[in-house]
Amino acid sequence: MKIESSAYFYATNGEVLKNLEDLLSFLNNVDEETFFNHVNSEKNDLANWTRDILNEKRLSNKMFKTINRDEMAVYIEERLEKSGEGGVDKKSVISKLVEAIS
Amino acid sequence: MVEGKIFGVVALKGGVGKTTVCANLGTALAIEFDKKVLIIDANFSTPHLGLHVGIVNPEHSLHKIIEDEYSVFEGIYEHALGFHIIPGMLAPEGLDYNKLKEKIEPLKEYYDYILVDSSPSLNQEMAATMSASDEVLVVSSPDYPTLSSTLHAIKIAKEQGTDIRGIILNKVRKKRFELNPKDISEASDVKVLASIPDEIKVQAALAKMIPIVSFSPTNEVSHIYKKLAADLIGEKYRRSLFGRKKKKKVKEEKDEKE
Numbered sequence: 001m002k003i004e005s006s007a008y009f010y011a012t013n014g015e016v017l018k019n020l021e022d023l024l025s026f027l028n029n030v031d032e033e034t035f036f037n038h039v040n041s042e043k044n045d046l047a048n049w050t051r052d053i054l055n056e057k058r059l060s061n062k063m064f065k066t067i068n069r070d071e072m073a074v075y076i077e078e079r080l081e082k083s084g085e086g087g088v089d090k091k092s093v094i095s096k097l098v099e100a101i102s
Numbered sequence: 103m104v105e106g107k108i109f110g111v112v113a114l115k116g117g118v119g120k121t122t123v124c125a126n127l128g129t130a131l132a133i134e135f136d137k138k139v140l141i142i143d144a145n146f147s148t149p150h151l152g153l154h155v156g157i158v159n160p161e162h163s164l165h166k167i168i169e170d171e172y173s174v175f176e177g178i179y180e181h182a183l184g185f186h187i188i189p190g191m192l193a194p195e196g197l198d199y200n201k202l203k204e205k206i207e208p209l210k211e212y213y214d215y216i217l218v219d220s221s222p223s224l225n226q227e228m229a230a231t232m233s234a235s236d237e238v239l240v241v242s243s244p245d246y247p248t249l250s251s252t253l254h255a256i257k258i259a260k261e262q263g264t265d266i267r268g269i270i271l272n273k274v275r276k277k278r279f280e281l282n283p284k285d286i287s288e289a290s291d292v293k294v295l296a297s298i299p300d301e302i303k304v305q306a307a308l309a310k311m312i313p314i315v316s317f318s319p320t321n322e323v324s325h326i327y328k329k330l331a332a333d334l335i336g337e338k339y340r341r342s343l344f345g346r347k348k349k350k351k352v353k354e355e356k357d358e359k360e
């Protein structure tokens with residue numbers, strides 16, 4: 001999905017986010033202060049943007065429930081995986097590993 | 103007198119970060135939470151805990167305590183970072199690892215927390231750590247081989263009847279190809295207590311033989327270690343941008359009021 005540049009997320013450190021991939025990388029790399037400018041006990045700009053601009057309602061609901069960046073990143077990863085490509089089936093590898101040990 | 107708790111830090115895989123976890127949790131508990139902490143190197147075949155905290159060739163070593171060369175109290179070093187440590191040196195063959203428990207159990211009277219670093223091999227060394235521990239922390243990383251080893255370690259702990267406190271997921275890069283905490287906790291039926299990023303500063307800290315919690319207190323990894331330490335002991339940790347909290351000052355003010 002393409003969004004207008006006016007709808008991009010402009011972080012206080014100058015970073016510009018256009019999609020979920022950018023948001024994930026932002027969460028993984030941004031400094032504490034910038035993160036705190038956008039996500040704190042008062043507000044969650046990232047979740048707002050995800051809901052209002054990216055139209056990711058379900059994901060943003062999860063994001064609103066936390067101010068922990070790692071947790072937020074995991075939610076986004078999960079969301080991206082769902083729309084991602086194939087490869088080995090993680091679930092089946094894991095269940096085989098579990099089976100082999102027990 | 104305190105009634106301390108012994109945490110075994112285990113993994114059935116080399117290099118996942120057991121020793122790093124011991125050194126950093128020990129440091130965090132001591133400097134951030136003012137706990138009486140002892141860290142013990144019970145990795146008898148590749149004992150490196152000392153090297154993580156600036157002790158290169160210790161005169162005293164855990165195996166000599168086990169061999170009754172001197173008492174456990176004589177083998178304890180007081181570290182400048184606030185914790186105490188019983189370092190290890192390569193142990194001779196045929197050491198009676200099973201004596202680990204009887205040697206360290208009495209120390210619970212003197213320490214709030216004792217962390218035992220262990221061997222990655224499926225052998226008596228690892229079994230000795232598990233049986234000496236009240237709870238184990240299983241160190242893991244987000245890939246299939248390590249998950250397999252983690253499942254195995256958890257199985258052994260269960261068989262031995264040792265409580266498993268949780269998994270510490272280390273060297274996380276947040277890549278899409280990695281296993282995530284949910285995958286790992288679901289597969290193992292054990293809680294993931296913390297996800298620690300793969301961070302070059304951890305190695306820079308090792309090169310200086312200072313745990314990252316002290317070497318770089320405001321690094322994300324240091325915050326995560328301190329949060330983990332708080333969770334383990336049921337305390338709160340609030341990260342400040344300026345590193346270590348001025349605990350002492352707060353305490354002084356409190357004492358003044360009383």
Ligand SMILES: Nc1ncnc2c1ncn2[C@@H]1O[C@H](COP(=O)(O)OP(=O)(O)OP(=O)(O)O)[C@@H](O)[C@H]1O
Nearest residue numbers: 116117118119120121122222273299300301304305
């Ligand atoms: N979060 C991290 N990010 C980057 N490097 C790390 C991290 N944690 C540990 N390391 C590095 O990984 C290496 C192995 O760590 P460590 O010695 O703690 O593992 P171990 O499980 O104790 O190994 P062994 O099984 O040999 O005792 C060290 O160089 C350490 O600095």
Ligand SMILES: [Mg+2]
Nearest residue numbers: 120121145150
């Ligand atoms: Mg080690």
